């Protein structure tokens with residue numbers, strides 16, 4: 047960003063200003079094209095993968111691990127790194143801690159069982175991913191920033207400013223998993239010990255130069271920084287390193303864009319991307335108008351209000367309009383979801399939400415508990431759309447189970463906002479199943495991150511901590527987790543261990559039918575008796591007598607209303623709060 051480029055016309059920043067100029071142009075063209083396209087497609091709602099879906103299935107089978115295997119030997123990074131450190135995947139270079147090629151998403155994890163859901167979905171997703179590069183859908187707006195991220199060769203870089211070395215490493219490992227999820231190949235990772243980020247280049251110019259050398263050495267084309275960079279820092283770094291620089295937020299947004307499936311999800315992600323893009327557009331705008339000033343007016347003042355600025359203003363207005371439109375659309379979609387939720391509430395079906403850090407095994411657990419067939423993937427943010435399934439306690443009480451979007455440390459605030467309605471699904475739940483990957487090196491901080499988001503959306507229902515992946519977890523960590531979280535169940539969605547115990551736990555935690563009824567139901571009302579056998583009642587006694595069926599049961603208020611006309615002495619009929627107009631539903 048040190049832009050004294052006027053006397054040296056060929057400086058890199060000058061060059062990238064022109065590049066950015068073109069990129070801006072392209073962005074705007076895309077916005078407009080995509081806008082038209084979207085208008086055209088409005089209401090069609092089909093998947094863009096339709097046409098090529100099957101062609102890719104063989105490639106899809108090899109899954110996320112593919113980009114990883116390549117790196118197992120670390121053959122090309124030998125240079126300054128001593129072989130032993132290399133073997134352990136780590137080396138030292140200056141004050142950089144170097145990690146070599148990443149294997150964040152464990153290769154052994156790619157086998158699937160019948161509980162891993164529709165793996166066709168996965169194939170579809172990979173097919174979709176490929177098609178997306180060609181599509182003109184609106185997520186393309188941000189492609190300028192990170193379209194080529196997919197299947198790129200990347201170097202990761204992070205600052206270690208507080209916390210332990212281990213935490214810094216875990217953070218970089220998570221970044222590697224994110225990068226792989228986005229489809230990149232991780233060639234190397236470096237951590238710099240530094241108290242405060244450099245305002246200009248984040249790492250400081252010396253370290254940035256070193257980073258450039260590493261990038262050249264391993265042949266990377268992108269650097270991903272483990273933080274959210276200020277627009278100026280990103281450009282400052284790019285000017286030194288000479289390859290594309292992306293931050294963690296952009297990476298997460300990219301994954302969300304790849305994975306969003308529902309109309310609402312897509313709109314939410316797009317909104318988040320635009321929010322992210324807007325200030326960065328301003329960054330480009332500034333440099334452009336400065337450039338225009340140099341060329342046109344030869345100075346500040348007039349030049350800074352030159353054509354560049356006008357154009358940027360226009361672009362920003364277009365983006366703002368688009369954002370406003372998206373907000374309206376999202377708002378319009380919300381009532382449908384709310385109505386559904388209200389309906390469940392009215393019928394008093396208890397709701398259980400599965401929440402937790404991304405990749406903890408939430409979808410696997412949903413599949414275990416309900417045979418839902420939801421996509422399970424060893425990738426981050428496999429699930430973006432909440433899936434609701436009905437389930438039943440061992441003694442036959444019905445409830446709904448909702449799989450939700452996973453959380454991640456420092457979830458970009460744009461995304462928290464964007465996914466608020468989804469997260470509110472969790473907030474409205476009667477019980478939270480907080481799934482924890484007990485085999486993770488630092489599950490405690492993941493739990494903490496999840497609690498922060500939950501507090502943010504004011505989800506404060508009773509919580510069961512589900513310590514998952516018990517088959518992989520080490521006993522020490524498990525013991526510690528058990529101690530810290532008394533309300534826990536230890537399970538493995540993979541092997542089925544502890545699932546019965548978990549079902550019991552849910553059964554105890556959900557609000558049970560509690561209105562006591564004694565009634566004599568005439569034989570003409572067979573439907574009512576059927577309901578007493580069903581999901582929302584606990585039948586204590588049943589006797590067939592001459593005039594009908596005599597029952598003693600615990601029911602929910604709406605059923606109590608329906609039974610009221612037949613109530614007998616001792617019958618409890620409190621809580622007649624909502625008029626059940628849907629009468630005898632036999």
Ligand SMILES: Nc1nc2c(ncn2[C@@H]2O[C@H](COP(=O)(O)OP(=O)(O)OP(=O)(O)O)[C@@H](O)[C@H]2O)c(=O)[nH]1
Pocket residue numbers: 155156162402403404405406407408409410411421422423424425426427428429430451452453514515516517518537538539540541
């Ligand atoms: N070994 C083992 N692996 C598990 C277990 N549960 C889940 N996994 C694996 O962990 C990975 C992530 O599982 P998912 O169920 O997709 O996780 P999720 O929490 O839904 O993830 P997102 O939707 O991406 O947030 C998959 O590769 C699963 O096969 C378990 O109990 N043991």
Ligand SMILES: [Mg+2]
Pocket residue numbers: 408409410421422428429
């Ligand atoms: Mg999932």
